[in-house]
Amino acid sequence: MTSRHTFSDRHRRTRSDHAQETAADYVEAIDDIQAAEGRCRVIDLARRFDVSHVTVTKAIARLKREGLVTSEPYRPLELTEAGRQLAAKARRTHTIVYEFLRAIGVSEQVAAIDTEGIEHHVSRQTLDCFLELTQRLRGDQSA
Amino acid sequence: MTSRHTFSDRHRRTRSDHAQETAADYVEAIDDIQAAEGRCRVIDLARRFDVSHVTVTKAIARLKREGLVTSEPYRPLELTEAGRQLAAKARRTHTIVYEFLRAIGVSEQVAAIDTEGIEHHVSRQTLDCFLELTQRLRGDQSA
DNA sequence: GAAAAATTGTAGCCCCTGCTACAATTCGCC
DNA sequence: GGCGAATTGTAGCAGGGGCTACAATTTTTC
Ligand SMILES: [Mn+2]
Ligand SMILES: [Mn+2]
Ligand SMILES: [Mn+2]
Ligand SMILES: [Mn+2]
Numbered sequence: 001m002t003s004r005h006t007f008s009d010r011h012r013r014t015r016s017d018h019a020q021e022t023a024a025d026y027v028e029a030i031d032d033i034q035a036a037e038g039r040c041r042v043i044d045l046a047r048r049f050d051v052s053h054v055t056v057t058k059a060i061a062r063l064k065r066e067g068l069v070t071s072e073p074y075r076p077l078e079l080t081e082a083g084r085q086l087a088a089k090a091r092r093t094h095t096i097v098y099e100f101l102r103a104i105g106v107s108e109q110v111a112a113i114d115t116e117g118i119e120h121h122v123s124r125q126t127l128d129c130f131l132e133l134t135q136r137l138r139g140d141q142s143a
Numbered sequence: 144m145t146s147r148h149t150f151s152d153r154h155r156r157t158r159s160d161h162a163q164e165t166a167a168d169y170v171e172a173i174d175d176i177q178a179a180e181g182r183c184r185v186i187d188l189a190r191r192f193d194v195s196h197v198t199v200t201k202a203i204a205r206l207k208r209e210g211l212v213t214s215e216p217y218r219p220l221e222l223t224e225a226g227r228q229l230a231a232k233a234r235r236t237h238t239i240v241y242e243f244l245r246a247i248g249v250s251e252q253v254a255a256i257d258t259e260g261i262e263h264h265v266s267r268q269t270l271d272c273f274l275e276l277t278q279r280l281r282g283d284q285s286a
Numbered sequence: 287g288a289a290a291a292a293t294t295g296t297a298g299c300c301c302c303t304g305c306t307a308c309a310a311t312t313c314g315c316c
Numbered sequence: 317g318g319c320g321a322a323t324t325g326t327a328g329c330a331g332g333g334g335c336t337a338c339a340a341t342t343t344t345t346c
Binding site: 012111 | 257261264
């Protein structure tokens, strides 16, 4: 199948997707929580992801290294401009995937769960197809 | 959104999906390679996934612990019955996702890549929706 | 304003997945 | 039969992501 690509391309890409997954989910969550509560603390993320605050602290250390987050000791987290941009992009993707799953008949609960994983593995092209089909199915609704 | 579930449910599920991801991809690959070459060696998997043979050896050690694979030192890999069943299930899911992406207009190359990640995050319900829509779109082809 | 509670940080542990370097074994070929 | 190549195994390293236990700091409460 598909003669001019290797299996390794596919798996390399999946591994690379996973490496960026935490970053995307974290900055999106930080942005969310800031919007809802005015600020985002480590404990807020720990509760959202159901992990210990230590796990969050270590993840945040990495996001700082990558220039997505800033913070001073014992203070709430802030997003850098790059962090805000990634959050916006992550949210757009998340919404498109979720709305698509809903449009093709997946329940709210299941769509929410599946979206959280799928969103990190959809290329631009696939996302466009999702968007287009969501529109089409909505127009079709009456049928 | 979706009032009676927590964010943590979604992320817990995604983490659990990832834990099973390696197992599914490996047994599927072993089954593939056995079918094509008569046997599957460590080096075959290393080439397919584009990782070192050491990485494969360690992953295989885990699959042995989990009862999916057996092998003797310096000998080719064998699947247990459980391994074969998981491989079959993984292949079914893989095919459904791939055919679905193709049906909604994604190119062969991109569909092959995206499928490799998405397949691990589609619940049964979503898979059913994929299948149904694939059928519908194929009938619709003329439109 | 001090004690208690909540939050954050740090030390140290685990497993998974990646690697290089090197040793052991098997395979292929003369 | 043996030698070189291919394959597999092992030692030791790194980073990501999970944890508990405990210390430090901030926030809340009285
Ligand atoms: Mn996610
Ligand atoms: Mn994934
Ligand atoms: Mn896969
Ligand atoms: Mn697959």
